[in-house]
Amino acid sequence: MLNFEILVENFFGILNVVPQTVALAVTIFILSILVGTVMALIQEYNVPVIKQIVMLFKLFMRGTPLIVFIFIMYYSLPGIVSFFTNLLNLDYNPHNMSPVVILIVAVSLTVSSFQAETIRASFLSVSYGQIEAARSLGYTPFQAFLRIITPQALVEALPEFGNAFLVVMKAISLGFMITVVDIFAEARLIAASNSYYVEAFIVAALMYWGIAYIVVTLTNKYESSLARRT
């Protein structure tokens, strides 16, 4: 049966990598919101050519499993980057690119293609009267966008963002395939070192479950406070 000493030992062993896992998740999460917003705007404003590229990319991402995309990036990103650095005559050798950077790029791109939908819907939920009111007060379109539309769209999108953050957390667990160490990778390393596989995976699973519980609780708190305000 389960060895409790090992469970406790693993818990503290894996706890060491929780901060860096969360930090990585937050980085990817913020990047995916930024890229997702850009994608949403390109679609909204009908930017020719780029819009078609974004649509094609979304179709590609819908059909491609994350792990496949991570491998594609792992093998092609250094080449792509070196192509551009050569173009600009920069002195940078991308062939020792850190796998963490590759994971960040791959997961951010994947999640942002889903985020774009959420963000688009939340921008569309801001009523047109708001924009008209801002314009009549003499705001420039850019000011209106930044000060009037974005705050309201954010309020709409925040509950969804809690969900998206958990998706990112889970997605990072595939980093072990390209030697990035997160909660799951650490659990595997510990399991390999002391041969208590079940204990290590149970602790890792409970960690993720705990983090999910915290995020969901925070999101619900926020939602109920919103409900009170409106």
Place this chain on the structure above:
Amino acid sequence: MDAPNTLEIISLLLEVAHVSLIILVVSAVLGLLLGSLLTMINVKDIPVLKQFTVVISSFTRSVPIIIQLFLVYYALPPILANFGIDASNLSATVAAILALTLYHGGYLTEVLRAAYKAVDKGQHEAADSFGYTPTKKFFRIILPQVVPVALPGWGNALIHLIHDTSLVFALGVADIMGRAELIAAASFGMNQVTVFITVAIIYIIFTFLSDGMVRLFEKKTRKYKLDSGLNARGM
């Protein structure tokens, strides 16, 4: 083995495509059955068992699928050994199917429960007042209305399942991804990008076939979709 060309890569990958497909289809069918069972327990409010379904569904949605795969693979044999069942030679494929079934079932519970709740109360009352037996009521009145509401969610669940079958090679299943890793490792840094783009295209084809199937079902069941429940409240 020297570096294979693109055509050889495609044929090498398609050789094992049936392995991925079998795992996918079996998990999808079993997962749908499990999801329906869990939903039934949930809406019928069976004590103790209901809490159990909530825990399962929360677990499968909070924990990365890769951990679920490893947990089933490593933890199931010792658990079964306690009941005197010898599963020490549990194959990676069976473990993968079990884990994916549990995951898919847990995911579907949410979808099916929401769809069941979307059927208007009046439909239940009307069926009762006509003297339908509970079984007859479910199959003739409720289920036809649950299906069209649940279809979009089921389509999304299938996409997730298709994506997650790409991880079973981590347990050592010789599927498309397993073969892709072998080719990539054997060709000394040649054509690895080609290999994984080919894998992506195979999965994209799976995804679009699944999407097409769900759309076909949506077309067929559209006539059962009543403007009740969700729509009546202006959602």
